[in-house]
Amino acid sequence: MADVWLQALLVTDSTVRLAAPLVLAAMAGLFSERSGVVDIALEGKMLGGAFAAAAAAAYTGSAWLGLLAALVVSYLLAMLHGFATITNRGDQVVSGMAINIAVAGLGPVLADAWFHQAGRVPVFGAGTRFTEIDLPFAEAARAVPLMGSFYAEVVSGHNLLVYLAALSVPLTAFVVYQTRFGLRLRAVGENPAAVDTAGIPVARMRYEALMVTGLLCGVAGAYLSIGQGAGFVRDMTAGKGYLALAALIFGKWRPVPTLLACLLFALADALQTRLQGVTLPVIGELPTQAIQALPYLLTILLLAGFVGRAVAPKAIGQPYVKER
Amino acid sequence: MRDALPAWVELGLLPLLNLAFAFLVTGVIVVILGENPLEAVELLVYGAFGxxxxxxxxxxxxxxxxxxxxxxxxxxxxxxxxxxxxxxxxxxxxxxxxxxxxxxxxxxxxxxxxxxxxxxxxxxxxxxxxxxxxxxxxxxxxxxxxxxxxxxxxxxxxxxxxxxxxxxxxxxxxxxxxxxxxxxxxxxxxxxxxxxxxxxxxxxxxxxxxxxxxxxxxxxxxxxxxxxxxxxxxxxxxxxxxxxxxxxxxxxxxxxxxxxxxxxxxxxxxxxxxxxxxxxxxxxxxxxxxxxxxxxxxxxxxxxxxxxxxxxxxGGSELAFDMPAISRDMVVVIQGLVILFAGALEHMFRPFLTGIFVRRRDAAPAVREAARG
The missing domain is CATH 1.10.3470 (ABC transporter involved in vitamin B12 uptake, BtuC)
Structure with missing residues (x-):
């Protein structure tokens, strides 16, 4: 029994680790998409942030400067997306694709040129990464059955950015639902003309939403390269940005359901490594690829209305043109 | 269409201008990498068609x-x-x-x-x-x-x-x-x-x-x-x-x-x-x-x-061989920039070109009228 509990704790623990970047990126996407700007460039912003964090941390030896660099790069990419789609009214999907592809190439190019490690940026040395934090009394709590071990294994022992990810959900919920900014944000994604009539500049609202998106993606990127991992590797986001987007759709563009979707996808990921070669009753041996494909299949089914219905913000994808 | 551009500008000049901008940015990146962009182009063209x-x-x-x-x-x-x-x-x-x-x-x-x-x-x-x-x-x-x-x-x-x-x-x-x-x-x-x-x-x-x-x-x-x-x-x-x-x-x-x-x-x-x-x-x-x-x-x-x-x-793979500072991924960067400038930012130069080509056409009758008067 104790063994099963411990196994469950370990799976939960790795679920939390795997969910952190998804949660950050999904909350990032929530701001952008709720304001009416489609953001398939979560992937590119994360990857850009991951590279910047690794490069800055490797160069300066400071994880904090790494995080700062990630924030700056991801922010600038978000502003580029805004410039293309808000100011120039370009296609939002095309712009997102452009950013994803350009960053996927630029990371390895710069890594090669600056660090000569075949497209990688290794980060090592004291203080270059966000390391695990043991919360107070974690070791002492271990002796307490159930809750104590849960506290020690799952709640304690993550790096700072994981706690930031956890914090991002209630913060997002608060901002989106309880503040004036949030009200305007939701309105601008549903009915920009009405917001405009109320004298609030639509373009500025969307730019502000994208700023938040950029910063949150930056944290997600830094988490990958100087939190969870130790350096930048080519394509290290490996579709996490798209997965976050799927979670956002799965969560119907709302913070808490989106968090749950992220946790579900992360759990599938955590189980996948453990279920390798294990024979399950009825199904037999489950191919790991089936579990990998699961989040994407679920999202397709959801979008098709076979499991619930996902209704996007009404004005999503349309550039706003002020009527003259 | 009030602001319609002449066909040769719409189908020729505008896409070329967008493409030129994508390559210009690529050139800047090559300079940042410490290589000569013109030399890179020469190697690339030779590698592709030489x-x-x-x-x-x-x-x-x-x-x-x-x-x-x-x-x-x-x-x-x-x-x-x-x-x-x-x-x-x-x-x-x-x-x-x-x-x-x-x-x-x-x-x-x-x-x-x-x-x-x-x-x-x-x-x-x-x-x-x-x-x-x-x-x-x-x-x-x-x-x-x-x-x-x-x-x-x-x-x-x-x-x-x-x-x-x-x-x-x-x-x-x-x-x-x-x-x-x-x-x-x-x-x-x-x-x-x-x-x-x-x-x-x-x-x-x-x-x-x-x-x-x-x-x-x-x-x-x-x-x-x-x-x-x-x-x-x-x-x-x-x-x-x-x-x-x-x-x-x-x-x-x-x-x-x-x-x-x-x-x-x-x-x-x-x-x-x-x-x-x-x-x-x-x-x-x-x-x-x-x-x-x-x-x-x-x-x-x-x-x-x-x-x-x-x-x-x-040409990109040949270039990467001759100029180690520029890796093959540079092609992917160019690809992204082309999508950015030819796709998402395709209208960026439109107001500028409209300013040049449309106003001149509008101005023409006015000039004629002025001459008549």
Missing amino acids: YGEAWGYTLFYATNFIFTGLAVALAFHAGLFNIGGEGQAYIGGLGAGLAALAFGGGSPFLVLPLCVLGAALFGAVWGFIPGWLQAKRGSHVVITTIMLNFVAASLMTYLMVNVLIVRGSQIPESAGFGPGADMPGLNGLLNLFGLDVGRSPLNLSLVLALVCCVLVWAFVWKSRPGYEVRVVGQSEPAARYAGIVPGNKVILAMTLSGVLAGLMAVNEVLGAQHRLVLGFSGGYGFVGIAVALMGRSHPFGVVLAALLFGALYQ
């Missing part, structure tokens, strides 16, 4: 990009953005590969058409699914095609590792195809014109790609269903008013788009690899987006853009 084998590789890559570019372009005409070319090409390869593995020993005259059909059919299925979901269930094509790319990748990994792998082998590759499934090379033919493409994998698929260009042109501009697809792409309410069922055209366009993307596998799998390997689609599906945007969704433009990207891919 000798026969280079031409062979350039045209081989271009063949891939014609297929995936046409796929994206055709969907654009229906107002759809097909990001799933990558997955459709990957699954298309499965179709071609299964046909080749089953019948590879036979005569090429029978086997090759079967393989091409297999690629087209499997690609069609992978394009039909998002088309049907969009038409009947209202799921957005962009999201479903992204998701289906990942599903295709998982499916192919599973099949390669567990089913198609050669028994006892550690490498996830299928058995080699029989000689009947080899797409004939073009070297013999080109030798007649004095061009020797060496050991490059340039093959008959190039001809197939050019035939597809003509077919797509005929479909989009000379056929009734093609016309209806364009009407749906321009305005769904107008289409409905004209008695067209938009959903059906969406399904048609996406299925044909899937066919075109799937055919890319003919070039890559039957023409070069001669067996199924993991990840042979290698991002070429995504290059199709840049090619279609640059080619303005016209088959002729797609061929030109595909040639440019073929040259970038081939």
Whole structure:
């Protein structure tokens, strides 16, 4: 029994680790998409942030400067997306694709040129990464059955950015639902003309939403390269940005359901490594690829209305043109 | 249209200006990397066109990009953005590969058409699914095609590792195809014109790609269903008013788009690899987006853009060899910048050009009037 509990704790623990970047990126996407700007460039912003964090941390030896660099790069990419789609009214999907592809190439190019490690940026040395934090009394709590071990294994022992990810959900919920900014944000994604009539500049609202998106993606990127991992590797986001987007759709563009979707996808990921070669009753041996494909299949089914219905913000994808 | 630009500016100058900007930014990156951009261009052009084998590789890559570019372009005409070319090409390869593995020993005259059909059919299925979901269930094509790319990748990994792998082998590759499934090379033919493409994998698929260009042109501009697809792409309410069922055209366009993307596998799998390997689609599906945007969704433009990207891919690898500071990934950067400037920022220079060309035309009568008065 104790063994099963411990196994469950370990799976939960790795679920939390795997969910952190998804949660950050999904909350990032929530701001952008709720304001009416489609953001398939979560992937590119994360990857850009991951590279910047690794490069800055490797160069300066400071994880904090790494995080700062990630924030700056991801922010600038978000502003580029805004410039293309808000100011120039370009296609939002095309712009997102452009950013994803350009960053996927630029990371390895710069890594090669600056660090000569075949497209990688290794980060090592004291203080270059966000390391695990043991919360107070974690070791002492271990002796307490159930809750104590849960506290020690799952709640304690993550790096700072994981706690930031956890914090991002209630913060997002608060901002989106309880503040004036949030009200305007939701309105601008549903009915920009009405917001405009109320004298609030639509373009500025969307730019502000994208700023938040950029910063949150930056944290997600830094988490990958100087939190969870130790350096930048080519394509290290490996579709996490798209997965976050799927979670956002799965969560119907709302913070808490989106968090749950992220946790579900992360759990599938955590189980996948453990279920390798294990024979399950009825199904037999489950191919790991089936579990990998699961989040994407679920999202397709959801979008098709076979499991619930996902209704996007009404004005999503349309550039706003002020009527003259 | 008050601000309409002259056709040569709209179709010629504006795209060229956008492209020039993409290359300008690339040049700046090359300078940041500490290399001379002009020297880089010289090496790249030589690597792409300097000798026969280079031409062979350039045209081989271009063949891939014609297929995936046409796929994206055709969907654009229906107002759809097909990001799933990558997955459709990957699954298309499965179709071609299964046909080749089953019948590879036979005569090429029978086997090759079967393989091409297999690629087209499997690609069609992978394009039909998002088309049907969009038409009947209202799921957005962009999201479903992204998701289906990942599903295709998982499916192919599973099949390669567990089913198609050669028994006892550690490498996830299928058995080699029989000689009947080899797409004939073009070297013999080109030798007649004095061009020797060496050991490059340039093959008959190039001809197939050019035939597809003509077919797509005929479909989009000379056929009734093609016309209806364009009407749906321009305005769904107008289409409905004209008695067209938009959903059906969406399904048609996406299925044909899937066919075109799937055919890319003919070039890559039957023409070069001669067996199924993991990840042979290698991002070429995504290059199709840049090619279609640059080619303005016209088959002729797609061929030109595909040639440019073929040259970038081939010349880029030569360049990476000669200038170690510039890695091969630079091509991917250029690809992204082209999508940015030719796609997302396509209107950036419009006000500027409108200022030059439209005002002058407006001013002309006024000047005449002034002269008369």
